[in-house]
Amino acid sequence: MTRYLIYSEGQFGTPASKTGNSVIRYSAEHVAAVLDSRLAGKTVGDVLGYGGDIPVVGSIEEGIARGADALLVGIAVHGGGFGPELRTAIHKSIGLGLDVWNGLHGFVGDDPELAALAAARGVTLHDLRRPPADLPVGTGLVRHLDATVVLAVGSDANIGKMTVMLQLRAALRDRGTRVAFAPTGQTGIFIDGWGICVDAVVADFIAGAAETLTIQAARDADIVLVEGQGSILHPGYSGVSLGLLHGSLPHALIACHQPTRKTFRHNAWLPVPPIADVIALHEAIAKPLRPARTIGVSLNTSEMSDRDARAEIARIAEETGLPTTDPVRFDITPLAEAVQAFDAERRGAAPATSPA
Amino acid sequence: MTRYLIYSEGQFGTPASKTGNSVIRYSAEHVAAVLDSRLAGKTVGDVLGYGGDIPVVGSIEEGIARGADALLVGIAVHGGGFGPELRTAIHKSIGLGLDVWNGLHGFVGDDPELAALAAARGVTLHDLRRPPADLPVGTGLVRHLDATVVLAVGSDANIGKMTVMLQLRAALRDRGTRVAFAPTGQTGIFIDGWGICVDAVVADFIAGAAETLTIQAARDADIVLVEGQGSILHPGYSGVSLGLLHGSLPHALIACHQPTRKTFRHNAWLPVPPIADVIALHEAIAKPLRPARTIGVSLNTSEMSDRDARAEIARIAEETGLPTTDPVRFDITPLAEAVQAFDAERRGAAPATSPA
Numbered sequence: 055m056t057r058y059l060i061y062s063e064g065q066f067g068t069p070a071s072k073t074g075n076s077v078i079r080y081s082a083e084h085v086a087a088v089l090d091s092r093l094a095g096k097t098v099g100d101v102l103g104y105g106g107d108i109p110v111v112g113s114i115e116e117g118i119a120r121g122a123d124a125l126l127v128g129i130a131v132h133g134g135g136f137g138p139e140l141r142t143a144i145h146k147s148i149g150l151g152l153d154v155w156n157g158l159h160g161f162v163g164d165d166p167e168l169a170a171l172a173a174a175r176g177v178t179l180h181d182l183r184r185p186p187a188d189l190p191v192g193t194g195l196v197r198h199l200d201a202t203v204v205l206a207v208g209s210d211a212n213i214g215k216m217t218v219m220l221q222l223r224a225a226l227r228d229r230g231t232r233v234a235f236a237p238t239g240q241t242g243i244f245i246d247g248w249g250i251c252v253d254a255v256v257a258d259f260i261a262g263a264a265e266t267l268t269i270q271a272a273r274d275a276d277i278v279l280v281e282g283q284g285s286i287l288h289p290g291y292s293g294v295s296l297g298l299l300h301g302s303l304p305h306a307l308i309a310c311h312q313p314t315r316k317t318f319r320h321n322a323w324l325p326v327p328p329i330a331d332v333i334a335l336h337e338a339i340a341k342p343l344r345p346a347r348t349i350g351v352s353l354n355t356s357e358m359s360d361r362d363a364r365a366e367i368a369r370i371a372e373e374t375g376l377p378t379t380d381p382v383r384f385d386i387t388p389l390a391e392a393v394q395a396f397d398a399e400r401r402g403a404a405p406a407t408s409p410a
Numbered sequence: 411m412t413r414y415l416i417y418s419e420g421q422f423g424t425p426a427s428k429t430g431n432s433v434i435r436y437s438a439e440h441v442a443a444v445l446d447s448r449l450a451g452k453t454v455g456d457v458l459g460y461g462g463d464i465p466v467v468g469s470i471e472e473g474i475a476r477g478a479d480a481l482l483v484g485i486a487v488h489g490g491g492f493g494p495e496l497r498t499a500i501h502k503s504i505g506l507g508l509d510v511w512n513g514l515h516g517f518v519g520d521d522p523e524l525a526a527l528a529a530a531r532g533v534t535l536h537d538l539r540r541p542p543a544d545l546p547v548g549t550g551l552v553r554h555l556d557a558t559v560v561l562a563v564g565s566d567a568n569i570g571k572m573t574v575m576l577q578l579r580a581a582l583r584d585r586g587t588r589v590a591f592a593p594t595g596q597t598g599i600f601i602d603g604w605g606i607c608v609d610a611v612v613a614d615f616i617a618g619a620a621e622t623l624t625i626q627a628a629r630d631a632d633i634v635l636v637e638g639q640g641s642i643l644h645p646g647y648s649g650v651s652l653g654l655l656h657g658s659l660p661h662a663l664i665a666c667h668q669p670t671r672k673t674f675r676h677n678a679w680l681p682v683p684p685i686a687d688v689i690a691l692h693e694a695i696a697k698p699l700r701p702a703r704t705i706g707v708s709l710n711t712s713e714m715s716d717r718d719a720r721a722e723i724a725r726i727a728e729e730t731g732l733p734t735t736d737p738v739r740f741d742i743t744p745l746a747e748a749v750q751a752f753d754a755e756r757r758g759a760a761p762a763t764s765p766a
Binding site for chain 2: 293
């Protein structure tokens with residue numbers, strides 16, 4: 055089992071460490087330590103409020119002493135390349151025998167010096183955003199699967215689509231179903247160790263990548279939870295989101311929404327429409343290929359008071375007629391029950407497996 | 411002015427020579443000759459029924475003798491690479507001093523031997539599908555333009571979207587408007603000498619590529635005609651089509667349809683919906699970013715009798731309430747008038763320029 059040293063130098067606990075934070079939240083057993091010399095000596099729990107006793111360390115050597123065998127590069131970097139500080143850390147890590155898992159747009163394997171050093175040291179470089187070489191153009195092959203496919207969609211990017219699917223997977227596993235998660239972005243891939251960054255493939259192959267992933271996830275599962283990306287209304291990312299929808303051909307959708315998000319991410323000119331409109335649009339554009347029914351709403355209420363959050367959940371449940379929750383703040387159960395009930399209805403029978 | 415030798419060996423006049431045929435139809439003044447040794451001695455007009463006296467030649471040397479200064483690779487090639495015969499022709503062309511314009515997925519510039527020879531001979535290699543290095547993520551910048559933006563959309567791929575925009579450009583030029591065409595695919599780029607293959611960019615940058623192109627086309631134009639790609643309902647290409655819609659933020663749409671096309675290209679499992687449904691979906695998914703009104707329908711009636719074509723045009727005009735024509739078989743005028751009227755209405759004034 056890979057054990058990561060999460061590189062977060064100068065950024066841990068800030069919004070820029072979001073990727074590393076998600077790996078800690080959903081895959082803590084894979085995290086040996088976090089590297090941020092500003093916070094060395096603290097625990098992850100001290101900084102984030104979750105993550106418990108995972109140590110924050112001040113050097114790569116300390117990370118290795120805590121059991122790390124891989125460096126995880128999950129921070130945000132502006133512009134191309136890695137910047138001198140990060141590149142030095144990658145160089146040193148390879149020299150010390152760590153594998154590298156890199157989610158940035160720049161590829162470690164394309165840096166001749168780092169690649170040569172990795173070859174000499176026998177370590178493996180995982181550039182998560184490098185697409186597979188032989189992706190197909192999508193042709194709707196998912197329609198032949200027996201598995202029930204569920205896709206998280208959203209009124210905007212960065213709104214909780216991966217989170218709800220990971221929570222759902224855990225809950226459905228607890229209930230004894232054969233469930234799989236199909237990672238479509240870097241954080242999901244860090245957490246699950248496989249997947250394709252669908253926003254990093256050549257545009258002609260978005261749906262083909264989604265199709266490939268969904269078919270792979272369905273091999274040993276009755277229910278496939280496909281991680282969503284972006285929004286079909288986001289000015290930058292809508293193409294990725296629609297290709298993912300038409301490639302994964304979900305039977306059911308979980309609609310994700312952040313009530314306090316008034317305008318689209320990085321697009322303050324553009325208001326986020328009401329979630330009911332977003333749901334209707336998704337169902338309309340899915341239908342000609344394969345009808346998809348929205349079966350639940352996942353709210354991100356992180357910027358609301360407890361009272362406001364509960365009121366908003368009730369309001370949206372009323373407005374949409376759908377099970378609604380904030381799966382991080384409250385309870386995933388309504389959505390887990392909705393997926394099981396949908397799966398049972400689709401199969402015209404009792405749920406694939408009964409609650410444990 | 412570049413004068414192409416169109417490489418079409420063994421394929422001229424077959425469906426596989428579609429790209430070359432379009433260049434001949436819309437840009438004949440750029441075509442010195444077509445290379446297909448099977449048909450050497452004939453004229454393009456003999457083979458295609460249009461293209462007049464452009465000669466078909468049996469060798470690269472003959473093409474040069476007819477005035478060619480560039481080899482245009484516009485045929486379809488199965489699998490990666492160029493195949494031995496085509497690669498030999500490219501090698502010889504470079505050796506004889508021809509530039510190369512290549513629309514295939516494989517890049518001539520990535521072949522070390524061909525690249526070195528091109529450098530030594532001082533010829534330029536144009537790999538049309540290679541994306542620009544510095545594309546932005548789309549952020550709706552087109553909304554700041556003064557120009558009226560018109561996008562061709564369709565009920566399927568390969569249905570006449572480029573064709574109608576090229577016909578429209580010619581007609582609007584004749585009417586004295588300042589009109590530009592924004593090429594989004596290889597054939598459009600061959601014809602116009604600039605553009606971006608939006609299906610060849612990394613998925614995150616589809617809308618950014620469309621935005622960049624539209625802004626560039628608007629520099630010297632009051633009306634920008636954006637070449638469409640695919641369909642927002644095509645199982646393989648819908649992501650590209652939606653990114654193009656949300657990146658170019660059209661004010662108006664021309665809806666393209668082929669009445670005899672019953673199922674989606676390469677997807678015989680999937681029926682093509684009625685054009686009225688396709689129009690409604692496009693307008694619904696455009697609206698939250700910027701409302702787009704469909705102002706005309708362009709039909710491809712190439713597989714219908716004259717009588718059936720006229721009847722279908724009348725039927726669809728009645729069903730949609732929109733000006734409808736087959737711009738290749740009949741007359742572009744109804745669509746040219748629709749664009750001018752829309753532009754005038756949008757500007758709250760008389761048309762930007764009056765008919766000549």
